Amino acid sequence: MSEKRVTKFYKLRSVLILMFFTSALFSQTTPFTITGKVFFDQNKAIEFGNAIALHPNDSSIYKGVPFENGIFKLEGIDRDSVLLKINAVGYSDHFILINRTNSDSVIDIGEIILKDNNTLNEITVTAKIPLFEMDGEKVKVNVEGTGLNAAGTALDVLRRSPGVLVNNNDNVTVFGKGTALIYLDGLLISSIDILKSLPSSEIKNIEIINNPSAKYDAAGRAVINLITIKNNLQGYNGNVIQNFLQGTYLFTYTGLRFNYTRKKISTNFSYGFNTGKQWNSDEYKRTYKLNDSANIEMNNYLYDVQNYSNNHYYRAGLNYRPDSITTLGLQYNGFYISRNNVSDNNNSILLNGNEAYGLHTNTKNLPLQINNGINANYSRKFDTLGTELFATMQYGNYIIGQTGKINVETKYNNQIFEEEKRNSNKNDIKIISAQVDLIKVFNKKWKLQSGVKESNIAKLSDIKFENKDNAGNWVSDPSYLNSFEFNENIAAAYSELKFKKKKINTRIGGRAEFTNSEGYSKAQKIINRQYINFFPSAYFGYDFTKDLITSLTLSSRINRPSFQDLDPFINYIDSLSSFRGNPYLLPEYTNSFEASLVYMKEANLTFGYSKTNGALRLVVDKLNDSTEAFTATTKNLNKSETFSFGVTIPYELEWWTTANYFGYFLNTFSYEQASIVVQNNKPTFSIYLYDEFRFKKWFSIELTYEYTSAGVDGIFVSKPFSMLNINLKKTFFKDKLTCRFVANDILSQYIMAGESNIPVYNIAYRSRVNTHYFMLALNYKFGKLKANTYKSRSVSEEEYQRIKFGK
Numbered sequence: 001m002s003e004k005r006v007t008k009f010y011k012l013r014s015v016l017i018l019m020f021f022t023s024a025l026f027s028q029t030t031p032f033t034i035t036g037k038v039f040f041d042q043n044k045a046i047e048f049g050n051a052i053a054l055h056p057n058d059s060s061i062y063k064g065v066p067f068e069n070g071i072f073k074l075e076g077i078d079r080d081s082v083l084l085k086i087n088a089v090g091y092s093d094h095f096i097l098i099n100r101t102n103s104d105s106v107i108d109i110g111e112i113i114l115k116d117n118n119t120l121n122e123i124t125v126t127a128k129i130p131l132f133e134m135d136g137e138k139v140k141v142n143v144e145g146t147g148l149n150a151a152g153t154a155l156d157v158l159r160r161s162p163g164v165l166v167n168n169n170d171n172v173t174v175f176g177k178g179t180a181l182i183y184l185d186g187l188l189i190s191s192i193d194i195l196k197s198l199p200s201s202e203i204k205n206i207e208i209i210n211n212p213s214a215k216y217d218a219a220g221r222a223v224i225n226l227i228t229i230k231n232n233l234q235g236y237n238g239n240v241i242q243n244f245l246q247g248t249y250l251f252t253y254t255g256l257r258f259n260y261t262r263k264k265i266s267t268n269f270s271y272g273f274n275t276g277k278q279w280n281s282d283e284y285k286r287t288y289k290l291n292d293s294a295n296i297e298m299n300n301y302l303y304d305v306q307n308y309s310n311n312h313y314y315r316a317g318l319n320y321r322p323d324s325i326t327t328l329g330l331q332y333n334g335f336y337i338s339r340n341n342v343s344d345n346n347n348s349i350l351l352n353g354n355e356a357y358g359l360h361t362n363t364k365n366l367p368l369q370i371n372n373g374i375n376a377n378y379s380r381k382f383d384t385l386g387t388e389l390f391a392t393m394q395y396g397n398y399i400i401g402q403t404g405k406i407n408v409e410t411k412y413n414n415q416i417f418e419e420e421k422r423n424s425n426k427n428d429i430k431i432i433s434a435q436v437d438l439i440k441v442f443n444k445k446w447k448l449q450s451g452v453k454e455s456n457i458a459k460l461s462d463i464k465f466e467n468k469d470n471a472g473n474w475v476s477d478p479s480y481l482n483s484f485e486f487n488e489n490i491a492a493a494y495s496e497l498k499f500k501k502k503k504i505n506t507r508i509g510g511r512a513e514f515t516n517s518e519g520y521s522k523a524q525k526i527i528n529r530q531y532i533n534f535f536p537s538a539y540f541g542y543d544f545t546k547d548l549i550t551s552l553t554l555s556s557r558i559n560r561p562s563f564q565d566l567d568p569f570i571n572y573i574d575s576l577s578s579f580r581g582n583p584y585l586l587p588e589y590t591n592s593f594e595a596s597l598v599y600m601k602e603a604n605l606t607f608g609y610s611k612t613n614g615a616l617r618l619v620v621d622k623l624n625d626s627t628e629a630f631t632a633t634t635k636n637l638n639k640s641e642t643f644s645f646g647v648t649i650p651y652e653l654e655w656w657t658t659a660n661y662f663g664y665f666l667n668t669f670s671y672e673q674a675s676i677v678v679q680n681n682k683p684t685f686s687i688y689l690y691d692e693f694r695f696k697k698w699f700s701i702e703l704t705y706e707y708t709s710a711g712v713d714g715i716f717v718s719k720p721f722s723m724l725n726i727n728l729k730k731t732f733f734k735d736k737l738t739c740r741f742v743a744n745d746i747l748s749q750y751i752m753a754g755e756s757n758i759p760v761y762n763i764a765y766r767s768r769v770n771t772h773y774f775m776l777a778l779n780y781k782f783g784k785l786k787a788n789t790y791k792s793r794s795v796s797e798e799e800y801q802r803i804k805f806g807k
Contacts, residue, residue, distance in 0.1 A: 031078040031325065034098060036109040038070045038086055045070025046114060048234070049088030056083045056097065062384055065324050068234065068263070076325035078383055086112055131659045131690065132162065132650060134604045136505075136541045136551030136596055137213075139163070139648075141206040144229055146657070146692075154184075154195040154203055154226055160704050160725070161206060162648060162661035162688045164224070167752055170196075175686050176608055176644030176665035177210055177592070178221035179559060185228055187331070187375060187394075194313070194335070195226075199241050201738070201779050202257060204229045210608070211537070211555040211594055214494040214509030215437070215449055218535045218558045221590055221610070236260040237783025241272070247773030251276035251308070259783075266319040273313070278306045280769040284577070286630055288622070288761030290351075296628060297350040300577060302343060310338040325381040330374070337369040347574055349628075357412040361574045367402040385441035393434045401426035408574065420468040423480070423572060427461045429563060449509075450495040459486040459563050465572065484567045484583075485520040486527065496537070505541035505551075510534060513558070519583055521568050526583045533558060533589075547600045555592055561585040561616060565634045580633045588614045588636065608644040615640040615669065617714030620756065620763050630763075637671040637714060655695075661688040667712050673758045680757045684711030702727040710754075716765075718754035722747070723771065738779045745771040 034053070038046040051072040052064035062082060065074050074084075079100075086094040091114035098107060131148070133140040141161045143149055148157050159166045163175040170192045174180045182189050189195065209216075209223040216223055238258035245251040255272030284300040317331040347359040373396035381388050406421040433455035440448045465480030496509025512534050519527030535558065541551040564581065571579035592610035614636040623629045644665035651658050668681035689705040707722040726743045750771040755764040 031076040032100060032104065033106045033323075034074040034077060034082075034084060034109065035106060036072055036086075037111045038067070038072065038088070039111060039113050040088075040091060040116070041113075046088045046091070049086060049091075049114075052085040052087070053077060053098075054083040054085055055079075056081050063324065066234070073323075075323040076381060084109070086114065088114060091116060130602050130650060130652065131657060132648060133601045134596070134598045134648070135601060136549055136598055137209065137211075137539060137553065139208040139210075139604075141208065143200060143203040143205055149201055149203075153200060154198040155192065157200045157203060157206065157226075158195070158224070159706075159723075160690065161208065162659065162690075163208065163646060163663060163686075165686075165708065172224065174208065174210060174222040174224070175663045176642055176646065177610065178590070178612075178642075180208075180222040180224045181217065181220035183223065183225040186225065194333070198226075198228075199239065199255060199257070199779065201239065201241075202228050210606075211539075211553040211592055212557070213507060213539070213555070214496045214511040214535065214537045215451065217453075217492070218511055218513055218533070218556070219560060221557060221559065221592075234261050234263075235784045237781070240780045240782070241778070243775060243777045245276070245773050245775045247770045248279055249277035249305075249770075251278060251770075251773075255313075264321045266317075268315075268317045270315045271313065274308050274311050276308055278308070278770050280304050280306075280767070283766040285764040286620075286761065290628075295352055297353070298576060298628075298630075299348045299350070300345060300573075301347075302345045302573070304341060304343040307340040307342075309340065310336070312336045327377075327379045329377045329379075331377075332372075332374050334372045335369070337367075339365075339367050341365040341367060345574055345577075347576060349576070357410060359574050359576065360409040360411070362407045363404055365402050365404040368399070370397075370399040372397050383441075385443065386439065386447075387441050388439045390437045390439075391435070394432070396429075396431045398429040398431075399427070400429070406572070421466065421477075421572075422468075422474065423463070423465045425461065425463045425569065427459065427564070427567075429457070429459045431455065431457050445499055445501050447498040448495070449498070451493070453490075453492045455490050457486070457488045457490075457563070459484070459567075461485075461567050461569070463569050465570075480570050480572065482568060482570075483522060484569070484581075486518070486563060486566060488515065488517045490515050503543040505539075505543070507537075507539040509538070510536045515560075519566060521583065526568070527566065548598070550597050551595070553594045553596075557590045557592070558587050559590070559616060560587045561634065565616075570631075576627065576629045578629070578631045580631050582633050582635060585616065585634060586614055586636050588612050588616050602648070602650045604646075604648050606644070606646045608642070610642045610644075612640045612642075614638075615714070617669070617671075619671075619715055622761065637669055638677075639670050641668045642666065655693065657690075657692045657694075659688075659690040662686070663688075665711075669712060669714055671715060673715070673760060676759050678715075678758060680712045680715060680717070682710060682712045682717060685709040699728055699730040702729070712757070713754075715756050715758055716754045716763075717757050718752070721749060721751055721753070723750045736781050738777075738781075740775075740777040740779075742775040742777065744773050744775065748772045 038049055040046055048066065048068050050064055050066050051074045053062045053074060055062050062079070063074065063076060065072065081097070081099050084096045084098050094112055094114055096109060098109070100107065131142055131146050133142065139162070141148065143157055148160060155166065155170065158164050158172055165173045165175060172180050172182060182195070184194065204227045207225040207227070209225070212223040236259060238256065241253070241255040243253040251274065253272060253274040255270065257270040259268045281304070282302045286298040288296055290296050313335045315333050317329070320328045341364070343363040343365065345361040345363070349356045349358065373394065375392060375394045377390065377392035379388060379390045401424070403424045404422060406423065408419040408421065410417045433453065435451060435453040437449065437451035442448070461484045463480065463482045465477045466474040467477055469475050490513055492511060492513040494509060494511035496507055498507045512532065514532045515530070517527055517529045518525065535556040537555040539551065539553045541549055543549045566583050566585055567581040568583050569581045573579070590610055590612040592608065594606060594608040596604055596606040598604045616634055617637050618632055619635045620630055620632045623631055642665055644663070646661065646663040649660045663686040664683065666681065666683045668679065670677065670679055672678070687707045692700060692702045694700045704725045705722070707720065709720050711718050724746045726746065728741045730739050731737065732739065751766065751768050753766040756762060
């Protein structure tokens with residue numbers, strides 16, 4: 001980076017930090033602490049209870065803390081007068097009015113003796129939890145306490161969520177919006193494999209945000225945030241999970257999750273591993289005119305088997321609360337995935353309908369993926385209104401590589417010619433980031449949230465490809481040999497102001513991001529970009545009644561290319577087929593608008609529009625050489641436009657829950673192929689039907705059906721696909737053991753297929769993965785719990801979503 005650019009960058013960073021700390025000046029107030037001891041007899045302390053500070057005027061809860069062994073310490077009180085309530089199971093509540101008459105930082109109220117409550121009776125409260133809830137800004141999918149709790153994994157829950165599409169490559173998109181950023185407890189996940197290893201029973205709910213506000217990273221078309229269940233009780237609890245999945249092959253998952261909380265410290269740990277096999281198949285058909293009298297047709301069939309034998313997923317966390325207003329957190333995540341993959345590729349080449357020659361390629365790969373990440377965070381509350389400071393730092397290291405042996409047989413004129421090849425590649429990615437956020441609540445009407453963030457990404461990759469000559473020596477192939485070094489720095493600042501009064505709820509905000517990128521291939525600089533972007537967002541909501549609300553949202557987003565897509569690599573399939581990186585990719589920019597009408601937080605009606613400039617999509621081209629080879633690469637199309645409409649209709653009885661989603665969107669893509677501008681558009685319909693039938697004291701049965709009609713995506717026109725699932729659930733031993741039998745994709749119709757819409761040549765594809773299977777899932781809960789508070793906070797990292805991992 002030149003000296004001028006460096007100066008410009010640091011000036012911008014200084015301005016961003018100054019903007020944030022200007023808003024930080026709003027923080028105020030020095031709180032005080034109330035302490036005391038609680039007994040039920042002169043010498044016998046209350047084992048567990050709660051100390052709660054109430055507002056004296058209306059007895060509403062202001063602050064509270066659990067205690068044990070009769071000693072409580074209620075910190076962070078910044079009001080001159082509070083009503084202290086002491087309660088414990090089996091004893092009458094005790095109230096004391098506390099008035100602060102001086103500047104003492106601690107008020108000790110001495111000993112309190114509680115009286116027995118002889119009228120205590122057992123009370124059972126049964127509440128029906130709706131499957132979906134809407135508030136105009138997001139859709140909340142409740143997992144805990146619903147049939148989705150038994151879906152299998154977190155990824156299975158997303159597959160069963162309305163308006164969310166998961167394709168055969170496990171890419172997650174939101175209907176009518178596009179690619180979504182996926183967060184787990186506020187932390188952007190590094191790999192979809194994390195969701196494959198996370199049991200659905202550990203998820204509390206999922207938030208689907210179609211038009212994210214300025215506080216979220218500007219990347220992605222939408223945001224999906226999975227929130228896990230937190231342990232709010234003293235003691236320990238956990239789950240032992242064993243899944244047996246039988247499709248074409250047997251595949252198993254074994255996992256353990258453990259939580260422990262005592263006083264001010266909370267810890268969590270999880271570990272899982274899987275064994276067995278998975279598979280996927282791909283078919284490609286390419287046809288084009290060689291000249292006026294000759295037509296070429298290529299038919300590829302690829303079948304890939306992944307053998308899982310050494311795959312581990314692990315996660316550990318520690319939270320410490322020195323007082324009731326401060327939290328310190330540390331979280332570690334990682335996985336180690338080592339597979340043995342065998343891939344067979346048969347390519348039949350036809351000339352005017354007759355076989356000219358054939359290629360058979362057998363590839364044995366040893367892919368390896370290693371991830372280690374750590375997150376440290378700090379949060380502190382400043383007043384009773386909700387003013388809070390949050391700071392975090394995060395580091396992640398990713399190693400993605402593989403070695404492979406390739407055997408090629410070429411059949412020509414009844415003769416077979418054999419070749420041996422081998423390749424290896426390695427990607428080493430390091431990401432470090434820091435973020436500070438301040439939420440300042442002025443009163444019940446006004447709230448200001450501001451923050452700054454900086455992230456640095458460094459990527460090193462190396463690719464080697466060798467051919468064995470007639471003498472048995474390995475000779476490097478320079479057309480595939482490459483090394484790539486990529487560095488990127490992103491500095492960001494945001495601020496958003498919220499106002500709420502009676503029936504009106506509004507939000508307006510903006511986010512600024514400065515990006516500096518440099519890339520080197522074979523020691524030559526091929527990427528050198530610096531750019532600043534501003535992303536405005538706004539929300540307006542109006543409550544006609546408490547059950548009927550309407551809202552309008554506006555947002556601006558960016559989607560940067562993945563690190564691997566920028567890498568000028570060549571992924572060899574056969575001598576006529578390959579995938580290639582594109583270092584000249586630019587980010588795509590999207591502006592969107594959405595209007596919605598929500599009834600009773602469950603039924604809703606939405607209309608939306610979005611326009612994307614420079615849309616990133618996969619494109620297939622014929623190479624400009626003497627061969628007939630094709631390659632697939634990601635490119636920037638001219639633009640895309642989407643008009644969308646959706647409606648959700650839920651209904652619930654004591655024995656039956658149903659939720660039905662119907663969506664429609666019209667996609668239009670504009671791109672240039674062989675100097676010809678092509679418009680590719682088609683309306684798409686989506687249906688999602690969910691039904692759960694409960695047979696008391698026996699079992700429950702869950703049915704889900706999804707259907708998506710033909711549509712367009714970039715240069716391709718896709719065909720319809722669907723999925724029908726059945727889930728039977730039965731609990732034993734007072735609900736400690738949950739057994740599920742799942743029949744997934746019963747009709748085997750979850751097939752991604754389509755063909756290209758380009759004037760020069762035609763490409764058809766058909767892709768399948770292991771979705772047709774039967775699964776027996778066992779989940780045993782154990783623990784001994786009492787009473788506590790637990791809190792975990794983490795930073796969101798858009799950069800991690802730009803890392804691609806293999807199947």
